[in-house]
Amino acid sequence: MYNATQLKEGILGQIGWRQNPDPSGGKIINLLDSATGLYFNDVHPMLTFENIVASIPDTSGYTYPTFNGAATYTKGEIVDDSGTLYIRVENGGTAGVTSDPLKWREYQVTTEFLREKTEQGIIFAIDDWIGRKSKLKTVRNLLSRQTVFPKGGDIVRTDSPTKKVGQRIIPKRVDGVLMKITEISVQNTVAGGYTVKVFEKGIQLPIYTQVVTTTASNQVTWQTVDWTFEGGKEYYIVYDSAENAGLPINSQYGMEWKDGKYFQIDSITVDSDLSTIFSETDLGFVGSTNYGLNYKVSVVCDYTDFILEQKALFKTLIGLRVAMDVLRHIAFNPGALINRNQNNADRLQLQILLALDGSDQSTPGNNKSLSKRYQEALDAIQFDYTGINKVCLPCRKRGVNYTSVH
Numbered sequence: 001m002y003n004a005t006q007l008k009e010g011i012l013g014q015i016g017w018r019q020n021p022d023p024s025g026g027k028i029i030n031l032l033d034s035a036t037g038l039y040f041n042d043v044h045p046m047l048t049f050e051n052i053v054a055s056i057p058d059t060s061g062y063t064y065p066t067f068n069g070a071a072t073y074t075k076g077e078i079v080d081d082s083g084t085l086y087i088r089v090e091n092g093g094t095a096g097v098t099s100d101p102l103k104w105r106e107y108q109v110t111t112e113f114l115r116e117k118t119e120q121g122i123i124f125a126i127d128d129w130i131g132r133k134s135k136l137k138t139v140r141n142l143l144s145r146q147t148v149f150p151k152g153g154d155i156v157r158t159d160s161p162t163k164k165v166g167q168r169i170i171p172k173r174v175d176g177v178l179m180k181i182t183e184i185s186v187q188n189t190v191a192g193g194y195t196v197k198v199f200e201k202g203i204q205l206p207i208y209t210q211v212v213t214t215t216a217s218n219q220v221t222w223q224t225v226d227w228t229f230e231g232g233k234e235y236y237i238v239y240d241s242a243e244n245a246g247l248p249i250n251s252q253y254g255m256e257w258k259d260g261k262y263f264q265i266d267s268i269t270v271d272s273d274l275s276t277i278f279s280e281t282d283l284g285f286v287g288s289t290n291y292g293l294n295y296k297v298s299v300v301c302d303y304t305d306f307i308l309e310q311k312a313l314f315k316t317l318i319g320l321r322v323a324m325d326v327l328r329h330i331a332f333n334p335g336a337l338i339n340r341n342q343n344n345a346d347r348l349q350l351q352i353l354l355a356l357d358g359s360d361q362s363t364p365g366n367n368k369s370l371s372k373r374y375q376e377a378l379d380a381i382q383f384d385y386t387g388i389n390k391v392c393l394p395c396r397k398r399g400v401n402y403t404s405v406h
Helices: 004-011 047-055 107-134 304-311 313-333 342-355 370-379
Strands: 078-081 084-088 104-106 143-147 164-171 179-186 193-200 208-214 223-230 235-239 263-270 283-286 293-302 381-383 400-402
Touching: 004 304, 004 313, 047 107, 078 193, 078 381, 084 235, 104 263, 104 370, 107 313, 107 370, 164 223, 164 293, 193 370, 208 223, 235 263, 235 293, 293 313, 313 342, 313 370, 313 381, 370 381
Parallel strands: none
Antiparallel strands: 078 084, 084 104, 143 293, 164 235, 164 263, 179 223, 179 293, 193 208, 193 235, 263 283, 381 400
16 A cells, blocks of 8 residues: 555656757756666667657647636646646646646646656556565555444434534554545435535645435445545544434444554544534544444555655666656557658567567577566565564564665
8 A cells, every 4th residue: 555646756856867968859847857866768778869759649739728817727737828838737726827836837748748657657666566565465454344333223223413423533553554444324314415524633624525325214325435544643524414304323322432453433523513623622522323424444554655765775676667668658659750661660669579578589698678677676675574563564674675686
């Protein structure tokens, strides 16, 4: 388990792309920084700026809409602001100004192509590494899709709350442990919906909002969500019981919730309108009820921080993966303008595929393919089973062993 956005942001810039050597040609806007001194272009001689540009569709004839400061834009939209192109990097919201780096970045087609391939390659490489280590049983889930409360309450056991209600949830206070809620239900005596909000202590506005609907009276209807809670933080899942004419059905009647191994949960009432986070003085703690709420929960180990701390050890693996993905794009791009005739184009494609995958005719040990080097790089990062912390990978803590790639 990891946070893909944080990994891409944290690893981008460890390896760079070389700038176009042609002073009259198009320039890469960014992606040039290399904290390790390594460059993707150096992985293979055919990974040239000319070959990359030639494999990308020609957008010189495209006309992009003029930037409108009063408009609302979604992530990925491209606009023209006084002759300079910008791409939206924030998902939704008002336009703002194109100089705001949280909303916009300057757009250039080659740069954007390389950014996409680089970010994809980072995640693909990490996925391959985790997949390899999962087979060795060095990565595991702690809890998988457990239903928190009994599956459905006795319909004669109802609550008549006079305030907003819900639960406080505190995942186990260990770094690297995440609690995931994948499904939620609100059992009620009348079919209908509630607007369920999730607040994180210390954050003003809800971090998640979901309308949860019961399709039939007294029934349990599960609804898929994707909520992530970090270890050691406090969260509140709440709704207004007056939003529906029915009564919440109590599936915890006569029982006290016992703190779980991986998280603590307490039922609460809230003296608030739920528009913003509330103070602790607004909370009332209530036993023997769940106010109709139920969840399917998984608890997983999150390796984001660990990978970022060790990111220098992944440089060879990521460099090879990104280079391979771009080379394969060049080889299979049907619109490639790299050569003046089809024969040369076919020859180049064959050369790239040989470089990527090798040949059955190759002498063992000679002219090692990029795919072979990539597999060796995967093997070279030895993840110690004894691990990160006593919850995710118990026993001794020795971290990562790194061996050389030949």
